Amino acid sequence: MTDFSEWFHNILEEAEIIDSRYPIKGMHVWLPNGFKIRKYVLNILKDLLDKEHEEVLFPLLVPEDELAKEAIHVKGFEEEVYWITHGGLTELNKKMALRPTSETAMYPMFALWVRSHTDLPMKFYQVVNTFRYETKHTRPLIRVREITTFKEAHTVHSTKEGAENQVKDAINIYKEFFDILGIPYLITKRPVWDKFPGAEYTMAFDTLMPDGKTLQIATVHNLGQTFAKTFEITYETPEGEHEYVYQTCYGLSDRVIASLIGIHGDESGLCLPNEVSPYQLVIVPIIFKKGGEEVMAACKDIESKLKDAGFRVHLDDRDLRAGKKFYEWEMRGVPIRIELGPRDLSNKNAVFVRRDTMEKVNISLEDDIVENVNELMSSITFNLRKKASEKMKGQIREVDNLEDVKESIENERGIISFAWCGEENCGKEIEEQANVDILGVQEEEINGKCFQCGSEAKFKAFMAKTY
Numbered sequence: 001m002t003d004f005s006e007w008f009h010n011i012l013e014e015a016e017i018i019d020s021r022y023p024i025k026g027m028h029v030w031l032p033n034g035f036k037i038r039k040y041v042l043n044i045l046k047d048l049l050d051k052e053h054e055e056v057l058f059p060l061l062v063p064e065d066e067l068a069k070e071a072i073h074v075k076g077f078e079e080e081v082y083w084i085t086h087g088g089l090t091e092l093n094k095k096m097a098l099r100p101t102s103e104t105a106m107y108p109m110f111a112l113w114v115r116s117h118t119d120l121p122m123k124f125y126q127v128v129n130t131f132r133y134e135t136k137h138t139r140p141l142i143r144v145r146e147i148t149t150f151k152e153a154h155t156v157h158s159t160k161e162g163a164e165n166q167v168k169d170a171i172n173i174y175k176e177f178f179d180i181l182g183i184p185y186l187i188t189k190r191p192v193w194d195k196f197p198g199a200e201y202t203m204a205f206d207t208l209m210p211d212g213k214t215l216q217i218a219t220v221h222n223l224g225q226t227f228a229k230t231f232e233i234t235y236e237t238p239e240g241e242h243e244y245v246y247q248t249c250y251g252l253s254d255r256v257i258a259s260l261i262g263i264h265g266d267e268s269g270l271c272l273p274n275e276v277s278p279y280q281l282v283i284v285p286i287i288f289k290k291g292g293e294e295v296m297a298a299c300k301d302i303e304s305k306l307k308d309a310g311f312r313v314h315l316d317d318r319d320l321r322a323g324k325k326f327y328e329w330e331m332r333g334v335p336i337r338i339e340l341g342p343r344d345l346s347n348k349n350a351v352f353v354r355r356d357t358m359e360k361v362n363i364s365l366e367d368d369i370v371e372n373v374n375e376l377m378s379s380i381t382f383n384l385r386k387k388a389s390e391k392m393k394g395q396i397r398e399v400d401n402l403e404d405v406k407e408s409i410e411n412e413r414g415i416i417s418f419a420w421c422g423e424e425n426c427g428k429e430i431e432e433q434a435n436v437d438i439l440g441v442q443e444e445e446i447n448g449k450c451f452q453c454g455s456e457a458k459f460k461a462f463m464a465k466t467y
C-alpha cells in the first residue's frame with residue numbers, strides 16, 4: 001500500500017464498513033457489513049471476559065460533582081468532556097457529562113456494593129459508547145469522538161497483590177484476544193507522563209500499522225487505592241476493620257477493527273480471519289450456456305453441507321460476470337472462495353481459492369468437504385497471524401544514539417528499542433529531539449548506559465511515531 005491513509009478510507013467505504021459522512025466530526029455510522037465484523041470481534045472478547053467477569057450496564061450520564069471528585073482523573077479528561085447543560089429549555093442545576101469512560105459513574109455505586117471481604121474480588125465489564133472531545137486529528141475507528149464499542153472492565157480487590165495479579169490476568173485475556181485475530185502487539189509499561197489519569201501505572205498494547213506508526217489498541221491500568229479513597233470504597237476485614245479496596249480497569253475500542261483491517265489488508269482490499277468474517281466462504285458458480293443446472297445443483301449441495309456444519313457460507317447466484325464477483329468478495333476479505341464450473345464438475349472437483357495467499361487448490365467433490373474447509377481455515381488463520389507477527393518483529397530495531405534514531409525514524413518509521421535510565425526529564429528530551437513518542441518500558445535486566453544522558457540504564461524502552 002503506498003498511501004495507507006487513503007487506502008484505509010477507501011476500504012471502509014468500498015467494503016461498506018462505516019459511513020463517515022455523518023454530519024458530526026468524529027462520529028460515524030456502522031453499516032451492516034461493518035456491524036457484522038464488529039459483532040464477531042466483540043463476541044470473541046465477551047467469551048473471554050465472561051469466564052470471570054459479570055456484564056453490567058451503567059447510565060451514559062455522569063453528574064458533574066461525581067466527575068469532579070477525583071482531581072487527577074478529571075484534570076486528565078477536562079478538555080475532552082461533552083456536557084449536557086439543558087433539559088429542554090430549562091437549564092439544569094447540575095450539569096451532566098457524557099461519560100468519557102465510566103470510573104466516576106461506576107465507583108460511587110461500587111462504594112454501595114462493596115461491604116465485606118467476602119464480596120471481593122468483584123469483576124465487571126460493560127460494552128458502551130463513550131464520548132471524548134478529541135482535539136487531535138480524528139480518523140474513523142482510530143480516533144473518534146463517539147467511541148461506539150468501548151469495552152471497559154473494572155475490578156475491585158482486597159489486596160494490592162490481588163490488583164497486581166488482575167493486571168497480569170487482563171494482559172493474558174487481551175493477548176489471547178489479539179492472538180485469535182492475528183494482531184501482533186508490543187506490551188510496555190507507559191512512562192509516568194503518559195499513564196491513565198488517576199492510575200498508579202498503565203500497561204499498554206501497541207501494534208504497528210502499515211504506515212509504520214504505532215496504534216495503542218488496549219490498556220490495562222492499576223488504579224491502586226486512588227479512586228477507593230476518593231469514592232470511599234471500603235470493605236470490612238475478617239477482623240472487623242475497614243480498609244480501602246484496590247482497583248484495576250482495562251479497556252479497548254474499535255481501534256481493534258482498524259488494526260484488523262490495516263494489518264491483514266492488501267491491495268485487493270480486506271483480508272479477514274474466518275473467526276470474524278461476515279461470510280467465511282462464498283461459492284461462485286461458473287455458468288456457461290450448457291450444464292448450468294447441474295453446476296447450480298452441485299453448488300447448492302456444497303452450500304447445504306457447509307451450512308449444516310455451521311459455516312457462514314453464501315452462494316452468489318447473481319446474474320453477473322464471475323470475475324466481477326471474485327473482485328467483490330476479495331475486496332470484502334472473504335477467507336475462502338469456491339469456484340465450480342462444468343469442467344470442474346465433470347472432473348468431480350471444485351476450486352478453492354484462499355484469500356490470504358490467493359492460492360488455488362483443487363478439492364475433490366468426493367472428499368469430506370467440511371474437513372477440507374476446516375483445515376484450510378486453520379491454515380489461513382495461522383498464516384495471517386504468522387505473517388503479521390513476523391512483519392512487526394522485523395520493524396523493531398535497536399538503535400544506540402539519537403542521531404541514528406532521527407534518521408531511522410524518518411526513513412523507515414517502525415519501532416526503535418533503546419537503553420534508557422527511565423527519568424522523566426531525559427525521556428522528554430528524547431521525545432522532543434527525535435520527534436517521537438516513548439511508548440514505554442519492559443522491566444527486564446539491562447546492562448549499559450542510557451543512550452541519551454549516559455547514566456545507568458534501567459530499562460529496555462521503545463519509541464515510535466504514534467497515532
Ligand code: PR8
Pocket residue numbers: 100101102103132134141142143144145147151152153196216217218219221249250251252253254255
Ligand atoms: C480507559 N477506563 O478509559 P483508556 N477513539 C478510539 N479509541 C480510543 C479513543 C478514541 N478517541 N480513546 C481511547 N481509545 C480506562 C480503561 C475504562 C477502561 C481506546 O482507558 O483511556 C485506546 O485503545 O486508555 C485505549 O487504549 C482504550 O480505548 C482504553 O482507553
